[in-house]
Structures are given as structure tokens and as C-alpha cells.
Amino acid sequence: MSYYFLSIGGTGAKVMESLTHLCIAGLLPSNERLYIAAIDPDVGNGNLERTSTALNNFAVFQNLSVGNDTSLFKNKISIVRPFPWNPTGHDKTLDDLIEFYHHSRSPVGNLYEVLYTKKERDTTLNEGFRGHPSIGAAVLAKKFEDGSRLTAQIEKVISEGDAVKIFLAGSVFGGTGAAGLPTIARLLKNNLADYADRVSIGGVLILPYFSFTPTNKLDELFARSENFLPNTKAALKYYSEKENLFDATYFVGDTVMTPVSEFSVGSANQRNEAHVVELYAALAAADFYSRPLHAPKIFKYICHHERDKFSWSDFPASAERFVQFARFIFAYVHLIKPVLLDLVSGSAKAYKYPWFVDFFDGVDITAPDVVNFTFYAEAFAAWLKQIETLNGREVFLIDSAMFEANPAKIVDKKLFAMLDGSKSNLTLHEIFYRLTEPFKADSSVKGFGKFLRRLYDVCAV
């Protein structure tokens, strides 16, 4: 079995970010490899860039020798190139992509002119489809057939006898996702029709969960949050009529529209903070991958306990493994990394840290896998903190006040209990002590991977 995840548009990229963290935390079923692809005409999108960085970090350290009997890093990730796949190219307008100039005086050309406004046709699409799914649908339908290597790669995997689960994620209220989800799902279904018994396609449709206020670009073509609900209504009507599009469909949204701190049409400035809705969407992907290949369609509703609050108990699956991973990352970022930096600079003595003497003999802490893990750990901590500090939604996953300083000021000995309420009695001292206790692992567990494995294990309750 192979898992494929296809992110479509900016919201899809943010779901991909959450899924990347869940995958690295070992929350995907079995040890299957996850292939990640992205479709986004806005290749410089800040959200996509953040995810891309995390993925590239993991690509470097995913082969650390942590052993096979742990959930840590058990699901490897491969990035499907080109990443992201840009269906529009550079500085192209809808007219360019549709090759309107060949049809300008034909009946088809006339119909096209009726369907699309002059502004829609003339706006360059470097920053996505700007909340206009009608543009995206036309471009993707034309370009996916000849531009994407995804289908060819999946066909190759299937022809080798493997089954494939493909999961698509995107918004139904914006531009790229709303256009891409049904279009790509339909094209994949058609292209892989010969292998229907070995392919399952699922999708998460993200409903509106944020809002924004445009600033000084009123004459430009861009998404408007006041259109989100009408767009969603139209999209849901479409999906209700196309019930065979996905083998499993997940809908995730929020009743509170979280305001985006800084509006951007797209590009590198579009760096929206992580949201719990995206985490739920990523959990939907994990749920889809864990189901049998051709499971009967089921309809489930999940909700959280309190209308305006979200806590670990609202996780649709067991949160313990994820919490353990969170403790592991926070222990690394706030306790281990500062010590490593001090040791490298010579301002700390190794004898103070028995785990350093025991595990870091012969380990180059400036090696790429160590450096990339450190970058990743900081990105994960920042991501979880962003979810915690949502504007407009009360989330109680971690006590973010505990982590305002880096390294954390250990004012409360129950630091790690703050990560998940009162379940854990772990203290920093306990972490230090556990790290020094006897640790037997098979010979394949070695180097920096051995230390990470040990740290992960001691972060269990």
C-alpha cells in the first residue's frame, strides 16, 4: 500500500503542513511511505514555503537510525517533483493558458468571452486563481493532463502490484482548492479507471474558517471573504450532486471565522498562522489511510466538547502519541538544543550532561541531519504554538506562556505536564534522569538517532 497526499492551493498547503507533522510524529497507520504532491500556481506562497521547508528538513533526517520498533519517524516521506506543480507557469494569464488567440473569432471563443470577465482573463496568475474557481477549473482541466507527472507515477506504483490511497485537500471557498478538488479528483479517477480495484481516492473539503480585510488593493482581482459562504454553498451543492467523486469525503470547518492577521493576495507575504481546522483536516487524511481500501462509505459527525474551546480531549483519535511527540520536541527545543549550543561554543562542560557523554560520542552536532532536525523541531514548536494562540478561538493544547522565552524559563517543575493538562508528572529532572538510565537497543540504533529515540521514549508518560 502506498499513500499519496495531494495538496491543492494555500489551504491545502497548510493541511499538508499539519499532515507532515502528524506523519513525522508517527500517527499514520503502519509503516507505509507517504508521497506528497502539491498543486499551487502561487509557488512563492509563504504557507507553502513553510511546509516545503519542513518537508525538506525531514527528507534529510528521516533516515536517522532510531530503530524499527518505534513510531518515531516510522512513515517516510517522498516529495513528488516538481514540487509544487505550477499549472500556470510564469506571468501567464487565462488567455495565454487557454490559447484564446487561436479561438478569438470562433463560437468557442465567443462563449469564453461571455463566461469570463476581461479582468479575469487579463490578470497574471502568478499568485494563484485569486478566489475565482472558474479560472482554476479551466486551467487545471487543461494543464493537469499534460503537465502532471503524478498520474504516471501512481500508475507505475500500481502496475508493480501495489494498492494506492490518494487523499486530496483543499478549500471549497477559495480559488485553487475549490477549482482543483473536483477537477483533479475527476481526472485522477478517469486516468486510473483501469486500476479501480487498487485505488481509493479520498478528500477533505475545507469549509470557511478564516476571514480577512483587504487593505489598499481594491482594484485588483483577489479572494474576498464575504464570498466564502456563497462559494461554499455552491460547492456543496455541486458535491451533493457528484456523490461518486470521492470514495471518502471529509468536511471540516469552524463556526468562528478567525481573522487573518495580515492580508495578502498571495506570494511570500501570505504566511497565515496554523489553525486547528487544518490539524483536523490532516487527521482526516490519517483516518482515510487507516481505513480498508474499499471500506463502505460511512457518515460520521464529530464535534468538540465545548463550543468555544478546543483541548486534547477533543482529538478524534487518541492524542497520547501526538502528545508524547510534542513533549519530545519541546524537550529538544527548550532543554537539549540550548545545551548543545553551549557545548559547541565551549561555555558548558560535558560532565554536567550525562546524556551528552553517553549518546554524543562521535556525533557531529553540526552534521546536516542534526541541523535539519533542529530546524524542524523549532518549526513544529512554532506551529503548535500558532494553533494554541489562535485569534478568535480558545485552544488549550499547551500553555504557550510557558514557552514565550527560548529556551523556556523553567519556573514550574511540571513543565511537561503543561503540554497536556494534568496527565503527566514529568519534570525536567525526570527527563534528565531517565535519559541516563540503562537503554538497550539493537545495533541498528545508533548515532544521533539513538539519542532521539531515547529522548522520545523518556517523554512517554
Place this chain on the structure above:
Amino acid sequence: MACAAAAYYLGSNVTGHALATASDNMNYSRWQEKFFALTRTTALINGLCALLWFLAARFFFTVDEATGAGKRIIWAALLMASLAISLGVPHLYAPMLGIKLNGIIFGLNAVIFTGLGYWFLTIFTTPLAFKYTPLGAQFFGRRGV
């Protein structure tokens, strides 16, 4: 106990006979008897240093922040206390017992009680969270790995 036995055995055999005959109203067996009392007392008081270090490292030290690890200053302070006991107790207690000691005895006490009874012992008995705090502990293999 082993340190006391070693200090007694070495002290009484290396220089004990000469020291006994140099003392007033003393023979070798009486000197041995009093020297045994001296080494036993020194060993008991010295043993408290190693015990104190173990108890502190096991029950009292906490690592509340990364830079708070180590505690070598406390270990070194107890090492100095051990040395003071190894030298001070014989220095003060021997006149009370009426026996004479020489530099070799003091040297042996320092090596056996402070070197072996505190330093060497703490290398192998320090709780794991502070296992490399005793000087040179890293050269004796990695405990608990």
C-alpha cells in the same frame, strides 16, 4: 570498612612498629589497638562525606533548568571535607589516644580515605543523573548505557 582495614593494615605494618617504640609507655600491640580505633573513627566520619553526596544527588538535587546540572562544586567541597577529615581526625585524635603518627600515615589516610573512600567510591555510586560529576568519572566507562 575496606578503607579502614586497608589503612589499618598498611599503617600498622609500614611504620607502626617504629612509631610504637618511639611512644612513651607503648608497645606494638597497644599501639595497634589504639591505631585501629583511630582508623575506624576516621573511616566512619569520612564515610559520611560519600554518603552525604549520594543522598544529596539521589534525593535533594533537582535539575530545574539545564544550566543547573552538574553540582561539581558541591562534590568538590565534600572532597575537601573528606581530605580535612582524613588529615584532621588523626591529627586531633592521636594525641588524645596517646599514640604518635608520622607523615606516611597521613599520606596513607589521604590516599585511602579521600582517594578511594570518597573519590573512587563516588565515581561508581553517584546516581545516574550526576554520574560524570566526580572528576575523572568519564574515564571509567559509561554507566547505564
